[in-house]
Amino acid sequence: MSNILILGAGAMGTAFAYPCSDNNHKVSIVGTHLENDLIEELNTNHFHSGLNLKILNTIKFYKYEMIKEVFNINPDLIVIAVSSKGIDWISNELKKNLLNKKLPPLLMLTKGLSISNNSYELLVDKLTRLLFQKGIKNINLSAVGGPCLAAGLANRVQSGVVVASKNIETAIWLKKILTTDYYRITTSTD
Numbered sequence: 001m002s003n004i005l006i007l008g009a010g011a012m013g014t015a016f017a018y019p020c021s022d023n024n025h026k027v028s029i030v031g032t033h034l035e036n037d038l039i040e041e042l043n044t045n046h047f048h049s050g051l052n053l054k055i056l057n058t059i060k061f062y063k064y065e066m067i068k069e070v071f072n073i074n075p076d077l078i079v080i081a082v083s084s085k086g087i088d089w090i091s092n093e094l095k096k097n098l099l100n101k102k103l104p105p106l107l108m109l110t111k112g113l114s115i116s117n118n119s120y121e122l123l124v125d126k127l128t129r130l131l132f133q134k135g136i137k138n139i140n141l142s143a144v145g146g147p148c149l150a151a152g153l154a155n156r157v158q159s160g161v162v163v164a165s166k167n168i169e170t171a172i173w174l175k176k177i178l179t180t181d182y183y184r185i186t187t188s189t190d
Contacts (some may be wrong), residue, residue, distance in 0.1 A: 005075035011150035034071030091130035
């Protein structure tokens with residue numbers, strides 16, 4: 001059993017918690033500062049309005065104000081499930097909350113491009129660059145790609161994705177701990 005921390009309580013972050021929970025991992029989701037009302041709703045009604053779904057009681061939701069305490073549980077994996085505009089926030093939170101701690105493997109669900117120095121930049125490259133600029137050097141970052149919709153994943157509809165990482169051993173480990181009968185993973189170094 002792994003200890004998985006998901007940053008972002010939106011539809012995809014919450015949906016991703018399903019294969020994690022179904023594989024008996026401890027799952028904690030911390031919302032951004034913009035998701036406090038959603039976290040309140042999730043903790044009160046166990047209903048995710050974005051997914052139109054009652055949420056598993058094995059998934060624990062925390063407001064942003066609790067982020068430091070949740071980081072203290074020493075996650076084995078941190079999953080990034082924020083909008084593309086939240087990548088700067090993620091880099092700041094990782095730096096602030098992992099002070100003097102080893103950065104666990106990161107898995108990015110966020111997709112898209114950014115612009116840096118008048119060129120397009122993949123968001124995984126942006127996050128790596130921002131973390132490196134903040135003095136975090138041992139970055140083990142993987143990304144999920146493929147046609148997987150949040151509502152389908154939360155309803156356990158067959159999905160196939162690719163986990164890509166420069167570190168193939170990490171990609172294989174992620175495949176092993178996250179694959180279910182409805183969430184199928186292949187790996188790549190690209």
